[in-house]
Amino acid sequence: xxxxxxxxxxxxxxxxxxxxxxxxxxxxxxxxxxxxxxxxxxxxxxxxxxxxxxxxxxxxxxxxxxxxxxxxxxxxxxxxxxxxxxxxxxxxxxxxxxxxxxxxxxxxxxxxxxxxxxxxxxxxxxxxxxxxxxxxxxxxxxxxxxxxxxxxxxxxxxxxxxxxxxxxxxxxxxxxxxxxxxxxxxxxxxxxxxxxxxxxxxxxxxxxxxxxxxxxxxxxxxxxxxxxxxxxxxxxxxxxxxxxxxxxxxxxxxxxxxxxxxxxxxxxxxxxxxxxxxxxxxxxxxxxxxxxxxxxxxxxxxxx
Amino acid sequence: xxxxxxxxxxxxxxxxxxxxxxxxxxxxxxxxxxxxxxxxxxxxxxxxxxxxxxxxxxxxxxxxxxxxxxxxxxxxxxxxxxxxxxxxxxxxxxxxxxxxxxxxxxxxxxxxxxxxxxxxxxxxxxxxxxxxxxxxxxx
Numbered sequence: 001x002x003x004x005x006x007x008x009x010x011x012x013x014x015x016x017x018x019x020x021x022x023x024x025x026x027x028x029x030x031x032x033x034x035x036x037x038x039x040x041x042x043x044x045x046x047x048x049x050x051x052x053x054x055x056x057x058x059x060x061x062x063x064x065x066x067x068x069x070x071x072x073x074x075x076x077x078x079x080x081x082x083x084x085x086x087x088x089x090x091x092x093x094x095x096x097x098x099x100x101x102x103x104x105x106x107x108x109x110x111x112x113x114x115x116x117x118x119x120x121x122x123x124x125x126x127x128x129x130x131x132x133x134x135x136x137x138x139x140x141x142x143x144x145x146x147x148x149x150x151x152x153x154x155x156x157x158x159x160x161x162x163x164x165x166x167x168x169x170x171x172x173x174x175x176x177x178x179x180x181x182x183x184x185x186x187x188x189x190x191x192x193x194x195x196x197x198x199x200x201x202x203x204x205x206x207x208x209x210x211x212x213x214x215x216x217x218x219x220x221x222x223x224x225x226x227x228x229x230x231x232x233x234x235x236x237x238x239x240x241x242x243x244x245x246x247x248x249x250x251x252x253x254x255x256x257x258x259x260x261x262x263x264x265x266x267x268x269x270x271x272x273x274x275x276x277x278x279x280x281x282x283x284x285x286x287x288x289x290x291x292x293x294x295x296x297x298x299x300x301x302x303x304x
Numbered sequence: 305x306x307x308x309x310x311x312x313x314x315x316x317x318x319x320x321x322x323x324x325x326x327x328x329x330x331x332x333x334x335x336x337x338x339x340x341x342x343x344x345x346x347x348x349x350x351x352x353x354x355x356x357x358x359x360x361x362x363x364x365x366x367x368x369x370x371x372x373x374x375x376x377x378x379x380x381x382x383x384x385x386x387x388x389x390x391x392x393x394x395x396x397x398x399x400x401x402x403x404x405x406x407x408x409x410x411x412x413x414x415x416x417x418x419x420x421x422x423x424x425x426x427x428x429x430x431x432x433x434x435x436x437x438x439x440x441x442x443x
Contacts, residue, residue: 104411106436125409
């Protein structure tokens with residue numbers, strides 16, 4: 001039995017296979033409409049995340065399966081003090097696969113150790129969110145046709161942005177990747193990510209606070225939201241939340257084939273005027289989230 | 305200063321100067337009812353100064369804990385006044401229930417019955433990270 005807790009649990013070959021399966025699903029969804037007939041996905045969301053939960057549920061329903069679960073801790077036995085291990089032991093009696101979101105980092109790892117069915121980490125605090133990374137990778141591949149020879153800019157909250165850390169980790173395994181880190185000083189990429197990933201893997205990277213200055217270099221621009229829930233101090237959040245706002249004017253010097261990604265939801269860091277630009281890939285990215293989750297559910301259930 | 309040689313027991317040698325009390329507490333040696341001697345700032349050719357702990361009893365020590373505190377420590381097992389074994393330690397790959405994760409967002413902060421497991425992620429820099437949230441030990 002296999003779970004997915006960290007994006008690095010998957011080899012690059014497995015990621016390529018998932019991306020390939022997702023592309024097949026996009027091309028012919030009807031061929032996959034009954035792949036999971038009779039199977040049940042449990043969505044255990046100990047903190048609300050409507051987008052991720054609906055994406056998982058849509059994925060399972062699109063495969064012919066069914067879903068059950070809860071969308072916040074207050075409607076689960078966690079509110080009565082039940083441990084993650086006991087919740088998962090119970091739910092794995094009712095389902096074939098579990099997608100778990102939890103505010104505490106490492107909770108899905110604990111769940112996987114006690115579950116009788118595969119567990120997918122649907123986000124644990126500021127730690128991992130591997131299905132978002134798979135979504136990002138599918139989008140990069142769909143937009144660019146490759147994972148190698150890319151200059152990828154990450155902009156916004158690079159300190160708490162777990163999607164940034166995971167995607168940098170995932171991209172570090174491909175050839176000829178250059179990383180450009182754009183953030184205010186207070187939200188710079190943590191030194192351990194630089195040391196453990198970029199330096200260890202010899203990935204060239206630059207750091208800047210000036211988005212427009214580096215815009216012409218980028219093949220991919222990955223925008224992020226400054227997340228209120230990651231701050232202990234409201235004042236810091238208010239001071240930093242509007243550090244970068246992407247507008248059509250800032251894209252004047254960008255490559256014509258730039259792809260703009262964002263894990264969403266956005267607040268105001270991408271102006272709605274950018275939505276009409278064909279380089280805005282973030283809504284295509286949302287769509288990809290459903291297809292890559294379909295591919296992942298099938299893989300973890302051992303369905304071809 | 306002369307400390308009597310022990311007949312049956314353990315000598316923990318080459319402890320970095322000033323680290324003996326930390327090791328004493330981490331190993332729970334205060335709970336023993338036998339003689340335990342802590343020698344601090346002993347002159348050493350290898351280290352300049354070192355600490356030594358002598359335990360006047362044979363007992364099972366957690367080698368991983370000692371290796372975590374200082375992998376350069378040597379442990380001598382003494383029987384009938386003779387050294388019968390000299391153990392060279394190394395940094396353990398994992399340590400369990402030796403240190404606690406300080407990340408308030410870690411699952412271990414709310415589920416305190418979970419074992420506190422740390423994995424060695426950088427041997428050269430002696431970096432351990434929480435198994436659950438990957439926070440670096442001591443951070």
